Amino acid sequence: MPPVPPEELFAQYWQPLLRMLYRRTGDQDRAEDLAAETFARAVEAPPDNPRPWLFAVALNLVRDDGRRAVRQGRRLQLLKGESTTTAPAADTDYERADTAKKVQAALAGLRDLDREVLLLKAEGFDYDEISAATGLAKGAIGTTIARARRRLVEAVRAEEKDRDVASR
């Protein structure tokens, strides 16, 4: 299979990759950095099977947190006195934003592998692709997804319960 041209790769995968990275890290700027770095690598060495490749590289970059190319703290302070405006979050609805916050916290509490498998599944990956992106044996993916879903739901419910108790 010939490599997909970079611009096509970008058009097709930027948004899903950014979304997965944002869910994985909970930090939009960092997610964008990581996605940009992932695409830079894809341009350098165009992958044959781009979807699992891109997500695998992105997840590796997340794991190698201190990796030089996406080091935090190298953000640009460009124009003196000019504040960089960030677009308002998509989660304008308060309730939804509140849930999203709980989900982020619950995701952060999952084991790395559980979280990754869950997020890839949420991006529509089938088990073969999840296996290719994570290195997990295909036979183990069903169990891993089942566990990840249960833990996520339970963690969010527990948080809601805590909040209810605290607000009483």
Place this chain on the structure above:
Amino acid sequence: MSHLDEGQLTLLLDGELSPEARAEAERHLAGCADCRRLYQEVRDLAGEADRLVATVEPAVRPAPAVQPSAPRPRRAWERWRPLAWAATLVLAAGLGWYARLGHLDGAPAADRLGAARAESAKAADLPDNAPRPPEPAAPLATLPEATTRDGPAASSSAARPAEAQPAAPPPAVEQAQPAEAPVAAAPAPAPRRDAEAVAGTLAAGNALEARRERAPAAAGASRAVTTAEAPLAARDEVSSKQAVEDAAVSPARSVSLEQAIRVLGGSIRLVDGMTPVAVRTIPGRGVPGAEPDAVVVRIVYLDPPGRELWLDQQRPGPAEPEAGARSAPALLPGDTLVSALADGQRRLRWRDPEGFHLSLAGWLSGDSLKALARRVR
């Protein structure tokens, strides 16, 4: 069949069982209330988990642009590419004639030769669609112009030396050499860089890069016929004179992103959301406004009309004097400086918090450059 566990039920739910395994699982479910209850629970959990995950969405930001998107219209010279071999012969004959004149006229011709080389090298460092600098007023100024415009033709000659080189009269080559050595106006960069420029291009920038490399190859070809490298001592003398014009034509060298990161000491700045088409390193003295003693890494992007946009960056030198002590205008982190370049380009320079010298140059307004600079990470 024994009871189904959550993993198996998840495989069933996600449609990942083989047809046989699926049929077997469904048969079991039909007769086992416990497993049906568990399957229902697995399905509810999956639905709930999907719903929860879907609430986490990144903020909507302007969609990053990616270039190149549309195929460029063919440039004028590209339509003439099939005739490149003919231009090769004309060029080679012309160079032979020119070199012979150089022998007859002695030193003044050699000066013109230097100008010719500077001119063709300058052309080599410009994007194809860049406005050409004014032609030198030397009597034989038409030759460098021909060399420039025949870039692709000369590249053919580089690719097929068997055709091109025999066409140039060998005695003329020898005659040109002695006249060349003492020329003070010889460009500082060593011509052998041209050959290196062919190595290591970004895959995405292949087409563009191939186009860019033709020009240096053309310059290299004309040198191969007309001159030999100046002796090392002469070159040193030249570099000590710091001829600004000559330094400005330093040939760019294509490198991989990894190499560029190494040059910069472990990190690199990129325009967020844009795809680089090439990465080059250039001696600092070849880039106006850059720190002369550090290498400039140039990331090349394309703007929407397909013109080049350069993100230049230099790491702070180890012994870099504090701001104010440098000869270049001192830029502190946070400062920006927009300057108009001669050919209609604009350049925005700034320093980031880690002291990196950065500049964006292209055929864009200052505001557009600033907006882009905010996306440099």
